Amino acid sequence: xxxxxxxxxxxxxxxxxxxxxxxxxxxxxxxxxxxxxxxxxxxxxxxxxxxxxxxxxxxxxxxxxxxxxxxxxxxxxxxxxxxxxxxxxxxxxxxxxxxxxxxxxxxxxxxxxxxxxxxxxxxxxxxxxxxxxxxxxxxxxxxxxxxxxxxxxxxxxxxxxxxxxxxxxxxxxxxxxxxxxxxxxxxxxxxxxxxxxxxxxxxxxxxxxxxxxxxxxxxxxxxxxxxxxxxxxxxxxxxxxxxxxxxxxxxxxxxxxxxxxxxxxxxxxxxxxxxxxxxxxxxxxxxxxxxxxxxxxxxxxxxxxxxxxxxxxxxxxxxxxxxxxxxxxxxxxxxxxxxxxxxxxxxxxxxxxxxxxxxxxxxxxxxxxxxxxxxxxxxxxxxxxxxxxxxxxxxxxxxxxxxxxxxxxxxxxxxxxxxxxxxxxxxxxxxxxxxxxxxxxxxxxxxxxxxxxxxxxxxxxxxxxxxxxxxxxxxxxxxxxxxxxxxxxxxxxxxxxx
Amino acid sequence: xxxxxxxxxxxxxxxxxxxxxxxxxxxxxxxxxxxxxxxxxxxxxxxxxxxxxxxxxxxxxxxxxxxxxxxxxxxxxxxxxxxxxxxxxxxxxxxxxxxxxxxxxxxxxxxxxxxxxxxxxxxxxxxxxxxxxxxxxxxxxxxxxxxxxxxxxxxxxxxxxxxxxxxxxxxxxxxxxxxxxxxxxxxxxxxxxxxxxxxxxxxxxxxxxxxxxxxxxxxxxxxxxxxxxxxxxxxxxxxxxxxxxxxxxxxxxxxxxxxxxxxxxxxxxxxxxxxxxxxxxxxxxxxxxxxxxxxxxxxxxxxxxxxxxxxxxxxxxxxxxxxxxxxxxxxxxxx
Numbered sequence: 001x002x003x004x005x006x007x008x009x010x011x012x013x014x015x016x017x018x019x020x021x022x023x024x025x026x027x028x029x030x031x032x033x034x035x036x037x038x039x040x041x042x043x044x045x046x047x048x049x050x051x052x053x054x055x056x057x058x059x060x061x062x063x064x065x066x067x068x069x070x071x072x073x074x075x076x077x078x079x080x081x082x083x084x085x086x087x088x089x090x091x092x093x094x095x096x097x098x099x100x101x102x103x104x105x106x107x108x109x110x111x112x113x114x115x116x117x118x119x120x121x122x123x124x125x126x127x128x129x130x131x132x133x134x135x136x137x138x139x140x141x142x143x144x145x146x147x148x149x150x151x152x153x154x155x156x157x158x159x160x161x162x163x164x165x166x167x168x169x170x171x172x173x174x175x176x177x178x179x180x181x182x183x184x185x186x187x188x189x190x191x192x193x194x195x196x197x198x199x200x201x202x203x204x205x206x207x208x209x210x211x212x213x214x215x216x217x218x219x220x221x222x223x224x225x226x227x228x229x230x231x232x233x234x235x236x237x238x239x240x241x242x243x244x245x246x247x248x249x250x251x252x253x254x255x256x257x258x259x260x261x262x263x264x265x266x267x268x269x270x271x272x273x274x275x276x277x278x279x280x281x282x283x284x285x286x287x288x289x290x291x292x293x294x295x296x297x298x299x300x301x302x303x304x305x306x307x308x309x310x311x312x313x314x315x316x317x318x319x320x321x322x323x324x325x326x327x328x329x330x331x332x333x334x335x336x337x338x339x340x341x342x343x344x345x346x347x348x349x350x351x352x353x354x355x356x357x358x359x360x361x362x363x364x365x366x367x368x369x370x371x372x373x374x375x376x377x378x379x380x381x382x383x384x385x386x387x388x389x390x391x392x393x394x395x396x397x398x399x400x401x402x403x404x405x406x407x408x409x410x411x412x413x414x415x416x417x418x419x420x421x422x423x424x425x426x427x428x429x430x431x432x433x434x435x436x437x438x439x440x441x442x443x444x445x446x447x448x449x450x451x452x453x454x455x456x457x458x459x460x461x462x463x464x465x466x467x468x469x470x471x472x473x474x475x476x477x478x479x480x481x482x483x484x485x486x487x488x489x490x491x492x493x494x495x496x497x498x
Numbered sequence: 499x500x501x502x503x504x505x506x507x508x509x510x511x512x513x514x515x516x517x518x519x520x521x522x523x524x525x526x527x528x529x530x531x532x533x534x535x536x537x538x539x540x541x542x543x544x545x546x547x548x549x550x551x552x553x554x555x556x557x558x559x560x561x562x563x564x565x566x567x568x569x570x571x572x573x574x575x576x577x578x579x580x581x582x583x584x585x586x587x588x589x590x591x592x593x594x595x596x597x598x599x600x601x602x603x604x605x606x607x608x609x610x611x612x613x614x615x616x617x618x619x620x621x622x623x624x625x626x627x628x629x630x631x632x633x634x635x636x637x638x639x640x641x642x643x644x645x646x647x648x649x650x651x652x653x654x655x656x657x658x659x660x661x662x663x664x665x666x667x668x669x670x671x672x673x674x675x676x677x678x679x680x681x682x683x684x685x686x687x688x689x690x691x692x693x694x695x696x697x698x699x700x701x702x703x704x705x706x707x708x709x710x711x712x713x714x715x716x717x718x719x720x721x722x723x724x725x726x727x728x729x730x731x732x733x734x735x736x737x738x739x740x741x742x743x744x745x746x747x748x749x750x751x752x753x754x755x756x757x758x759x760x761x762x763x764x765x766x767x768x769x770x771x772x773x774x775x776x777x778x779x780x781x782x783x784x785x786x787x788x789x790x791x792x793x794x795x796x797x798x799x800x801x802x803x804x805x806x807x808x809x810x811x812x813x814x815x816x817x818x819x820x821x822x823x824x825x826x827x828x829x830x831x832x833x
Contacts, residue, residue, distance in 0.1 A: 304720055328722030336720050343720075345713035347780050356710055357722040359703040367701045410721060 004029040004193050005081075005162050010059035012045055019045040021217045022059070027162065032184060032194045034204045034225075037214035038237055038490075039290060039455040043197050046214070047164050050195075051083040052076040063162075082155030083164040090147060090154075092140035096133050097122045100154045125153045128190070129183050145176035152183065156192075163187070164195045169203055170291055181207045199289045201230045201494045215239050230491070238457060238486040245434045246462035247441040252481075256280045259449045260332070260418055262301050263311040267293070271308070272474035278418065278451060281444045285460045285484075286453040288470030288493045294453045295337055297470075298420050302327035302334060314418075328357060333411030335404070337422040337453075343407045344395050351377040351391040354409050361413075380409040385435060401432025408439065419443070422453040437463060457486045469493050531774045532786040538772070538822055539793045546800030553800060560682065566795030567684035568750075570788060571743040572762055573769040574695045575625075575736030577787045580770050581699075582729060583712040583779030584639035586736040588628060590762035591650035593744035594755065596621045598654045600745060601663040601754025610667060618741045624650055625737020629730030643733075647763070654756040663754035674750025684746050691739060695784045708732060712779025769794055772822045793822075 005027040012020040020042045027033050035043050048054045050061065052070030060067050063079045070076045076083075090099045101118045108114045119135060126133050131149045139147055148168055155163055165184075169177040184194060184207055198204055204211060205225060213220040213236040220236045260278040274297055278284050286294040300307040303321040312319050314330050321327050324334065336342035344353055354377050355362065362373045377391040384405045388398055395403055404424060411419055421440070425433045440450055440463065454460050460467055467484050469477040469492040477492040479485075527533055547553040572589045579586040600617035604610055624646060631642040676683045699705035707728045710718040719725045743762075748754050773790030775782025797818060801811045 323724070324720050325722045325724045333722075334720055336717070341714075342716050345710050345717055345780070347713050348710065352706065352710070356706070356718060359706060363703055367697070368703065368706070370701075 002029045003027070004064060006062040007046070007050070008060045008062065010046065010049060010056045010061075012049060012054060012056050019217050020049070020056070023214065023217075023219050024059075025212055025219075025222075027193045027195065029161070029193050030188050030191045031210065032188055032196055032208045034208040034211040035195055035197050035214065036204065036211055036233060036237060037220075038457060040216070041214040041237070042217040043214060044166070045217075047083060047166060047195070047197070050076065050164060051081060077158050077160070080159060080161040081164070082158055082160035082162070083166065084148065084151045084155065084168060085166055090139045090150060093138050095138055096126075096135050096142075096150045096153070099139055099150060100125070100157050121157065122153065125156050128156065128186075129153060130186055131179075131183065143176070144171045145173075145179060148172070148180065149183065152187075156187075161191070162193045162195070164197075166197045167199070168196075169198060169200065177203065199494055201233065204233075205230075213237055230494075231487075234487045234490045234494070238490055245437070246458075247438050249463075249465060250281075250441075250445070252279075252282065252465055256282065257315070258313075259315055260301075261313040261316075262297075263313070265297060265300055265310040266308045267296055267300055267305075267473070268308050272472075273309070274473075274475045276468055276475065276478075278449050280449050281447055282465040283440065283444055283450045283452050283463055285464030285467035286451060286470060287457075287460045287464075287467050287489050288455075290455055292470040292493065293473035294470050295422055296473075298334070298422065298451060298453060302332055302420065304334065328414065328416070331414075331416045332418040332420070333414065333416040335407050335411070335419065335421045335424055337426075339400065339403050339407065339427075344403055346396040347394065349392045349394055350381065350386065350388055350398075350406055353395050353406050354380055354413060357410060358413050376413060380413050384409045384412065384439060399429070399432070401428045401435065404428060404432070404436065405439075408436075412443075417447060418449050418451075420451045420453070423455065424452070425454075425456070425459065457489060460484070460489060461486055530785075531781060531783045532789055533774075534825060535772060535774045535786045535789040535793065535822075538825075539789050539796070542793055542796050542800075542818070546796055546803075550800055550803040553803065558799070558803075560685070562792070562795045562799045563685045563688075564682050565799065566791045567688040568743045568747050569762065569765045569769060569794065570688050570791035571691050571739050571746065572766040573773075573787050573791050574691050574784065575739035576763070576766040577695070577770050577773075577775060577782065577784055578699070578708055578732045579639070579736050580767070580775055580777060581712045581779055581782055582708045582732045583715060584632060584729070584732065585643065585767070586625075586628065586733060586740075587640065587643040587763045588624065588647040588650055589736060589740040589743075589766060590759035591647045591654065592621050592624050592737055592740040593747060593759035593762060594757065595624070595650045595654040595657075596741040596744035597748035597758055598658050598663055598754035598756050601666055601748055602657060604666055604670065605663055610670065614745060617745055618738065621737045621741020621744065622734050623737070625734040625740075626730060628737065629733035632733060633726040633729035651756075658754065658756040660756060662756070664752070666748075666752050666754075670749050671752055672749065673746050674748070674752070684750065687742065687746055691742065692784065692788055699784050704728060704731060709780055712776075712781075714780070765794060768819050772819060 003026050007023060007025040010020055010023045023042070023046060035046070037043050045054065049056050052073045052075045061070065062068065068079050070079070091102065094102070097118050100122050106114045106117050122135060129149060129152065133142065133146055133150060139150065142150070152163065168180060172180060187194065196204070196208055208225055210222060210224055211228065211233065212222045213233065215237060220239065256279040258277045259280045263275045264273040265275070266273045276284070286298065288294050296305065299305040300310060301312060301321065303323045303326055312321055319330055321330065340346060345356070351373055355373050359368060362369045362376065374391050381388065381391065386402050386405045386409065388402060395406055398406070424436055428436070444450060452463055461484050464484060467479040467489060468475045469479065469489055471493055479488060552558050572593070575589065576586055596617040599620055600613050603613035603616055628643055628646055631637045632639045673683050673687070678686055699708065707718065707723055710723065711725055711728060715725055744759070747758055769791035770787050771777055771790070772793055773782065773786030773788070775786060797815055801814060806814070
C-alpha cells in the first residue's frame with residue numbers, strides 16, 4: 001500500500017491530563033480509515049493536531065515521506081490535509097461558489113472578481129463528486145447534507161488529498177448518509193485518503209477499510225474491517241479502565257415509590273416517544289452518544305425546552321411543568337450540561353450564585369437580609385465541600401469541581417428532592433469527581449432521586465442503579481443490576497444489531 | 499496618583515486601628531464599581547475648577563445638580579435596562595408624551611393629581627409594552643425601543659398638534675422650580691429616585707435578578723427564575739422614570755413640549771456607561787450612574803463657563819466619553 005500520511009508517537013498533554021500518549025497511525029492513499037473511541041479517547045485532539053490547530057508535545061507528522069510541522073490550519077492545507085468540522089465553517093448568506101473561493105477569490109485583469117471562472121471550477125468539483133448543488137442559492141437554503149458536500153468540495157478545491165471527516169453523519173438522514181458514503185467511495189477511487197470519525201458501527205463497516213481504536217489517549221490497536229466485528233471493537237474501546245473510586249451501590253428497594261414518571265414525551269411531532277420512571281432514592285442513568293437526545297429529553301421534561309407532547313406525574317399526581325420555575329416549585333432541580341454557559345453567573349460571588357433561586361428564604365419586608373444569606377451560604381459551602389476563601393469569592397476564580405458544587409448547593413438549599421445532573425464531572429479533576437460521586441450517593445441515601453446524564457461509561461456503570469440507553473432520540477434499552485455493563489451500554493448506544 | 503501607594507504601604511505595616519480602618523475602607527472603595535467613575539469625576543472637577551473662576555461656588559454646584567437631575571432620573575431606568583442586558587431608546591420620547599399629556603389634561607380641567615397619575619401611568623404602560631415585546635415576543639431591545647421611540651414621539655405630536663401646551667396651573671411649577679426646605683425640587687426628586695433605585699437594586703430580589711439576567715440569562719432561567727416577568731418589570735421601571743423626568747421637565751418649562759427630550763436617551767446611556775456599568779449588562783452600580791450623570795453635567799457646565807463653542811463642546815464631550823469607557827473596559831478585563 002502506498003502510505004500517504006504517517007503519525008509517529010504523537011503525544012499531547014493539557015494541564016492535568018495526557019490527552020494523547022504516543023499515538024502512531026498510518027494512512028494509505030485511497031483508504032478510508034476509521035478512528036474509533038469513546039468520548040475523551042483523544043480522537044478530536046488527534047485531528048486538531050493533524051490540522052494544525054494544536055501542536056504536539058512530541059512526535060512527528062509525515063506526509064509523503066516528508067516530516068512536516070504545522071503551525072496553523074493553513075500549513076495543514078498546504079500539505080494537502082483538510083478537515084470537515086462538525087460545525088460547518090461556511091458563511092450561511094453566501095452561495096456555494098462564494099464559499100469555496102472565500103479568501104482566495106479569482107480576479108481578472110481589472111481587479112474585479114471573475115465570477116465565470118470561479119463558477120466553472122466549482123461546477124467541475126461538484127461534477128467530480130457526482131452531486132448537484134444549486135450554485136446560486138445561499139448556503140442557508142441548502143440541506144445539511146448539501147452543505148456538507150460543499151464543505152467537501154471546498155476541501156477538494158484546495159487540492160486536499162487527505163480528508164478528515166469528523167462525525168459527518170451525525171446530522172444526516174440515513175439516505176443522505178448513504179449519498180455521502182457513495183461520494184466517499186468515489187473519492188477513494190480517485191486516490192483520496194480519508195479519516196472517518198463515527199460512533200455508528202454499521203457505518204464504519206459499510207464504508208471503511210481499516211479501523212484504529214483509541215482509548216484514554218492511548219493506541220489500542222488496528223484492524224482490517226474484514227477481520228473484525230462489533231463485539232471485538234466494543235471490547236477494544238471499553239477495555240478495562242482505571243475506575244474512579246465509586247461509592248458502593250446500596251441494595252435497591254423494589255418497593256421504593258415512583259417520584260417522577262414521564263410518559264410519551266415527544267420533542268417534535270414525528271420524533272420518538274420516550275417514557276421513563278424515577279424511583280425514590282435511585283440514580284437513573286441516561287446513557288448514549290453525544291447528540292442521542294438525553295439532554296433534550298431531560299430539558300423537555302422540566303419545561304426548559306418545548307415538547308410536542310408530554311405527560312408528567314410527580315408522586316402519582318399529574319403535574320404541569322411549563323418552565324424551569326414550575327419544575328422548581330415541584331421540587332425538581334437541574335445541574336446543566338455547561339457550567340459556564342448555563343449553570344453559573346460567572347461575575348457573581350458564590351453567595352449570589354447559590355441563592356439566586358432561594359432569595360425568598362432571606363427576604364423580609366421585601367428586603368434581602370445579607371446576614372442570613374451569608375450564613376446560609378457558609379453552611380451550604382461546608383455541606384457540599386466548596387473550597388474557597390469565602391462566600392464573597394467570585395465563582396469565575398474557582399476550579400471546575402468547586403463551581404459544580406456551587407450549582408449543586410443551589411438546589412440542596414431548596415426543597416428540591418429530584419435532581420437532574422447533566423455531565424456533572426465534565427472537565428473536573430479526579431479528586432473532585434470522587435467527591436461529587438460520594439455527594440450523589442449521600443443524597444440518594446437522604447431520599448433524593450437523581451437522573452444522571454453522562455457520556456462517560458465508567459460513570460454510568462459505576463454510579464447508576466438503572467440505566468436508560470439512548471440512540472437517535474429514543475430510549476432503546478433499560479438496564480438494571482448486573483446487565484449494567486460497559487459493553488452492553490455501548491452496544492445499545494451504537495450498533496443495536498450485531 | 500500617590501494615594502494608593504501610600505495606603506498600601508500602610509496596610510503592609512499597620513500602625514494603628516485608624517490607619518488599618520482607612521486602608522480597609524480604601525480597598526473596599528477600590529473594589530467598588532463606582533471607584534473609577536469617582537476618580538474621573540474628581541479629575542474633571544479639578545480641571546474645571548482650575549480653568550474657571552466660580553466652579554466651586556455653591557450657586558454653581560446647585561446649578562449643576564439641578565441641570566443633571568432630569569438626565570439622572572432617566573439614567574436610573576436606563577441603568578436597570580442596561581444591567582439586565584438590554585437598552586431603552588424610547589425614554590426621551592416617553593418623556594415628551596407624558597409631559598404633554600399631563601399638561602393637556604390639566605389644561606382641560608382634570609384634577610391635577612389625576613393628570614399627574616395619568617402621565618405616570620402612560621409612561622409605565624409604554625414600558626410594559628416595551629417589556630412585553632422584549633421579554634415575551636423575544637425581540638431585541640434595541641429594535642423594540644427604537645420603534646416605540648417613534649411611536650411615543652408621534653403620539654405626543656399628534657396629541658398637541660405640534661404646539662406646546664401652556665397656561666398650566668401656577669402651583670404645578672413646584673416640581674421644576676420649587677423647593678423644599680431650601681432644596682430645589684428637581685434635585686430632591688432625583689435623590690429620592692436614586693435612593694429607591696439603590697434599595698431596589700442592592701437589597702431586593704428584583705435587583706438581584708436584574709444583575710443575574712444581565713450576567714447570564716440562560717443560567718438564571720434554568721435555575722428557576724421567571725426571567726421574562728422580571729425583564730418586563732425592568733422596562734416598566736424605565737418607562738416610569740422617564741415619566742417622572744417628563745413631569746419635572748414640563749413643570750420646569752411650565753409648558754408641555756412635544757419636542758422635549760430629543761436625544762435624551764443618548765445622554766442617559768452615556769451617564770450609565772461613564773458610571774462604570776458594562777454595556778453588555780450584569781456589572782455596574784446605581785451610584786456609578788449618579789456619578790456618571792454628574793460628570794456629564796460638570797462637563798457641560800464647565801465648558802459653558804469657559805465659553806467654549808457648542809460645536810467644540812460636542813467634540814470634547816465625545817472624546818471624554820470614549821476615554822472613560824476605554825479606561826473602565828480595560829480595568830474590568832484585568833479584574
